[in-house]
Every structure is written in C-alpha cells, then in structure tokens.
C-alpha cells in the first residue's frame with residue numbers, strides 16, 4: 001500500500017498539503033486560525049525576517065517602485081538575500097548604485113536579466129538559486145504600460161501589458177509550487193479596481209493579479225495583491241507624465257503617496273494577510289466636489305457618508321449641481337442666451353481638462369489639437385460633457401467638432417432650449433433619443449422590420465408615422481441611401 005501511495009505522488013496524482021510560512025509575530029493569529037480549522041496544510045512559524053529567511057525574488061526590482069521596495073526589504077525586514085529581475089537586469093539605470101547600497105546594508109544581491117513571461121527563463125532562474133538560500137518570497141512588481149482609448153488598442157498593446165503582469169504571474173504561480181513560500185505579493189494597480197481612462201489593457205492585467213492572489217489564498221497558498229494608488233516617487237511608469245497628466249490624475253481624487261507612506265502601507269498589508277488590498281491615498285474633498293456619476297461606484301459610499309456634498313461652481317450662473325444640470329439651466333432662456341450659456345460652459349469644461357486657469361483663457365476658435373488634445377483628454381472631456389448634459393456623446397466628439405465653438409454649437413443643437421421645442425423635460429429626452437438613434441444602423445432597422453416606418457416618418461412627418469409605406473415607396477428608395485442621422489435631420493428640417 002505504501003508503494004502504491006508513493007506511486008501516486010510520483011505520478012503527480014496526489015500532492016503533499018501546502019506548507020505555509022508565517023511570521024512569528026503573527027503567532028497569535030496563526031494559532032487562532034489553526035484552532036478554528038481555517039488553514040489548509042501545514043503552518044510553520046518563521047523566526048527570521050518574516051519573508052522566510054531565504055531568497056526574496058523581486059520582479060521589476062530594478063525599476064522605480066521595485067528598487068524602493070528592495071531597499072525597504074533589506075533595511076526594515078532584514079532580508080539578506082535578494083534576487084532582482086527585469087528585462088534589462090544589470091543594464092538598468094541606477095543598478096550599480098542600488099546593488100552597492102544593498103550590499104552595504106548587508107544583503108547578498110543578484111540581478112538577473114530576463115522576461116518574466118518567458119516560462120523557460122523563469123524555470124532556469126529558479127533552479128540556479130543557491131541551495132542554502134532557497135526561494136522563500138516573491139514580490140512581482142514587473143509591469144509595463146501601453147495606454148490608449150479602447151478603440152485604439154491593438155492586439156500588440158494588450159499583449160505587451162498582459163505579458164509582464166499576468167504572464168509573469170502565471171509563471172511564478174506555477175513554477176514556485178514546490179518552493180515553500182512565505183509570501184507571494186503581486187503589485188497591482190488601482191486602475192484594475194476603479195478603472196482609469198486609457199488603461200483598459202492595464203486594468204485587465206491588474207485585475208488578473210487580484211484574482212490570482214484570491215485563488216492562491218483560497219487554495220492555502222500565500223497570495224496578496226496590492227492595487228496601488230499613485231506613488232509620488234517618479235518611476236519608469238510615472239516619469240513620463242506631464243503636467244496635464246498629473247492634473248488629470250489629481251482630478252480623479254487620487255493623490256500621490258510619499259515613499260514612506262507607501263512603504264508603511266506595504267507593511268500594513270503584509271501584516272493584514274488579506275488577498276486583495278488597495279493601498280492608495282484618496283482626496284475626499286476632490287471626490288465630494290464631483291457629481292455622483294463621476295465618482296467611481298466603489299467610492300460613492302465613502303464620499304456620501306462624509307459631510308454634505310459641495311455645490312459645484314461652474315460659470316457662476318447657479319443651479320450647477322447634480323446630473324444633467326445643463327439642460328435645466330437652459331430651460332426658459334431665449335435661444336441666443338442659451339447658446340451663449342452653453343458656449344461659456346463648454347469653455348469652462350475645456351479649461352479644466354486642458355489645465356487652463358479659467359474658461360476665459362480658452363480661445364473658442366482654437367482647434368482642440370492645437371490646445372494639446374490627446375485621446376485621454378478627449379475621453380475626459382467627453383465624460384464631463386455627458387455627465388452634465390445627460391447626452392451620450394462619443395469619445396471622438398472633439399474630432400467631429402474640432403473647436404470649442406463648434407462643439408458648443410453641436411451641444412446647443414442637441415439641447416434645444418424650451419422656447420424651441422416645448423418643455424425642458426421633452427428637450428432632454430429628445431436630445432437623448434436623438435443621440436441613441438444616431439447609433440442605430442440601417443441594417444438593424446431593416447431586420448427589426450421598422451425601416452419602412454422610419455422612412456415614412458422622415459418623408460412625411462406631418463402626415464403621421466402610420467402612413468402606409470407602400471404609398472411612399474418611391475421616396476423610400478431614395479431615402480434608404482441616407483444614414484439615420486441624415487434622415488433625422490431631414491425630418492427636423494421639414495418640421496421647421
């Protein structure tokens with residue numbers, strides 16, 4: 001029977017239960033978990049540095065945040081064996097000084113050049129570790145960016161970002177199963193938790209890390225994913241951000257964390273032991289100044305539970321708070337005044353996203369491209385416009401209406417003041433319906449069997465939509481060549 005059991009181990013059909021190394025300082029908690037049967041496998045108390053006393057692998061360890069962490073592990077956690085890995089390895093900027101400092105502090109340091117998503121390179125790296133100092137902890141801080149709006153993402157830009165984070169994590173997860181790790185910590189990012197303009201690929205990669213940590217934890221393995229906010233220390237990822245990018249980040253309500261604060265949060269997270277945590281510095285005043293729809297859903301309770309929300313001051317003409325407040329402000333204004341109000345309001349929004357001090361400094365006839373627009377600015381501007389108008393403008397709106405004045409005219413046309421089209425409610429609803437209709441393809445109207453009806457409405461709106469399509473067949477043939485937007489315009493022109 002013993003031989004049969006050994007054969008099962010040899011075939012990989014059964015495995016030893018996992019061995020979980022825990023810091024001696026957590027002994028009270030560990031015994032509590034054991035007494036309640038909440039653990040899987042063996043629990044071993046570590047009397048060393050809290051990271052198993054062996055080698056700690058830091059992927060991305062030659063980068064901005066990774067190198068700060070390497071110094072912290074040596075200085076504060078007493079780690080004595082470090083393996084820093086990145087593609088550039090010993091050729092990375094500042095590595096010579098980093099290694100010298102770590103060695104002066106008493107650590108033995110190896111720096112390896114490899115792509116962490118390359119499975120055989122990772123396997124090879126792990127077999128080359130010194131027997132006396134087996135791998136006892138992993139910090140996976142490797143990461144890369146390839147930002148762009150969703151429409152502009154390519155297979156390559158998705159792959160580049162997933163590769164380092166998710167590809168690397170899969171390799172480390174699978175290839176370290178035979179090592180008795182005390183910690184497996186992935187550096188994730190807030191973009192995966194809250195979302196962030198232009199970072200769909202990065203968000204997916206980080207969300208993967210969060211899920212992997214939870215899965216590891218559930219199967220009795222160490223696993224922690226830290227969805228970091230923004231580190232103040234400039235790094236490879238944040239060093240390229242210009243003033244407008246930094247201002248945009250602050251407007252999201254996320255403020256930069258000084259290094260000591262971030263490292264202290266790392267220690268707190270280590271002690272907490274939960275699989276997914278968000279170490280980030282939020283600016284609640286900024287969040288409370290936003291309309292509810294602009295605050296990420298996960299943060300809304302946090303914002304609402306504080307002091308009452310501030311009323312936003314925009315152009316100083318009152319009634320500026322709450323969703324879709326612009327149509328309400330336009331209600332009752334004469335047409336010319338309504339257009340001027342929309343123009344002033346658009347200038348204010350443009351000033352905010354382009355980092356101008358006020359709307360007055362925005363030239364309304366200057367092309368957005370000359371103002372410095374990029375796809376992320378376009379998305380942010382579009383989100384602001386939509387939140388306050390109730391419209392669903394596409395993120396490409398600044399390309400279709402390339403100056404603040406043209407954009408404002410377009411919005412004015414969509415949000416007709418009550419004097420033009422009836423009640424304020426009807427204006428908002430009409431505008432919203434009209435935006436939705438623009439997205440409907442002729443094919444979908446045809447397959448839904450309503451194309452003839454729509455054509456009949458466009459051809460003879462005064463006669464009512466129930467007019468027989470057969471009666472209109474000649475006109476319908478001609479009209480079917482037009483897209484829906486042209487049809488709606490035609491119908492409205494007939495109405496005037």
Ligand SMILES: NC(=O)c1ccc[n+]([C@@H]2O[C@H](COP(=O)([O-])OP(=O)(O)OC[C@H]3O[C@@H](n4cnc5c(N)ncnc54)[C@H](OP(=O)(O)O)[C@@H]3O)[C@@H](O)[C@H]2O)c1
Pocket residue numbers: 059060061062063064065066085086087088089092114115116117140141142143144163164168187188189190227228229230231232235236237238
């Ligand atoms: N800085 C922040 O505010 C912030 C906020 C949230 C999350 N984070 C996370 O913290 C981690 C470190 O970011 P950072 O700001 O310090 O950026 P960074 O300076 O660019 O560091 C990234 C590191 O990852 C390495 N790397 C990239 N792709 C790799 C691959 N395929 N294989 C091996 N190494 C690879 C890079 O070196 P090579 O290019 O030489 O490979 C570099 O050392 C990232 O995971 C990031 O998502 C940072």
